[in-house]
Amino acid sequence: MSEQNSRGGDDAYEHHGGFPVYEPVKAGPNFGRFVDVFRRLQDLAVSTHAPDDVVDQAIAQAEALGDLLEPYKVGEGKSPAGFNVDIPGRGSLLLPPWTIEKFDADGVRERGHFRRYHLGGNGAVHGGTIPLLFDDLFGMVIHASGRPIARTGYLHVNYRKITPLWDELVVEGRVDSVDGRKAFCSAELRDLDGTVLADSEALMIELLPGQP
Numbered sequence: 001m002s003e004q005n006s007r008g009g010d011d012a013y014e015h016h017g018g019f020p021v022y023e024p025v026k027a028g029p030n031f032g033r034f035v036d037v038f039r040r041l042q043d044l045a046v047s048t049h050a051p052d053d054v055v056d057q058a059i060a061q062a063e064a065l066g067d068l069l070e071p072y073k074v075g076e077g078k079s080p081a082g083f084n085v086d087i088p089g090r091g092s093l094l095l096p097p098w099t100i101e102k103f104d105a106d107g108v109r110e111r112g113h114f115r116r117y118h119l120g121g122n123g124a125v126h127g128g129t130i131p132l133l134f135d136d137l138f139g140m141v142i143h144a145s146g147r148p149i150a151r152t153g154y155l156h157v158n159y160r161k162i163t164p165l166w167d168e169l170v171v172e173g174r175v176d177s178v179d180g181r182k183a184f185c186s187a188e189l190r191d192l193d194g195t196v197l198a199d200s201e202a203l204m205i206e207l208l209p210g211q212p
């Protein structure tokens, strides 16, 4: 069934701007573990200082792994990475390993942690990782609200406290108001005591037909 957009259109193509209509790519039973193994390697790649011969062995083994996987490369929208909401970070290594707790029209909440890979300085999460979390959340907020596909016009982040690695944290966002194609959104990142570590406001702009 097609849905109406803010201009009253009801065409499925219009709903997706210039995006292709993706079919869900279901992950196999071992894909979550596949992602976990690579997350461990990402952490180790940025937290080890191994002797040269060990680095040489790691290069050889990683190249062998690359050769194993290379024949299975697929285009955008054809890999389970990024499309499986039951896997932390939807199975995408770009995203931190957060899990969706709430996904409905009045907002989206996710719970998770940052890892060594996301280190900035002096034990804190890298300041560029937090906008990534918010930006992706706002994409899902738009999707959950039933609005047509949108891109981020602006994303403002206030860093209120140091965000720690490894601690369980919660992020929650919603659409606050809508003006034609423009959806004004907000979100907060909190620790489990409820302290706000960062908050964000974003303008999500509905794509016109054919816009990439």
Ligand SMILES: CCCCC/C=C\C/C=C\C/C=C\C/C=C\CCCC(=O)SCCNC(=O)CCNC(=O)[C@H](O)C(C)(C)COP(=O)(O)OP(=O)(O)OC[C@H]1O[C@@H](n2cnc3c(N)ncnc32)[C@H](O)[C@@H]1OP(=O)(O)O
Pocket (backbone or CB within 6 Å): 082, 083, 084, 085, 090, 135, 136, 138, 139, 140, 143, 150, 151, 152, 153, 154, 180, 181, 182, 203, 205, 207, 208, 211
């Ligand atoms: C991916 C699928 C995964 C599926 C998995 C399954 C479930 C998950 C569910 C959902 C998916 C979840 C996540 C998706 C992933 C990521 C989401 C993040 C989204 C992004 O990460 S996306 C990348 C960063 N994003 C860009 O790469 C945008 C580059 N940009 C443009 O592409 C154009 O900019 C465009 C097309 C946006 C607009 O262009 P345009 O020409 O159509 O429109 P125009 O400029 O006229 O603006 C219209 C009105 O917005 C006002 N306006 C514009 N910009 C403003 C600003 N900065 N400040 C204040 N107002 C602004 C104007 O003033 C006017 O306002 P008014 O109408 O009142 O005059």
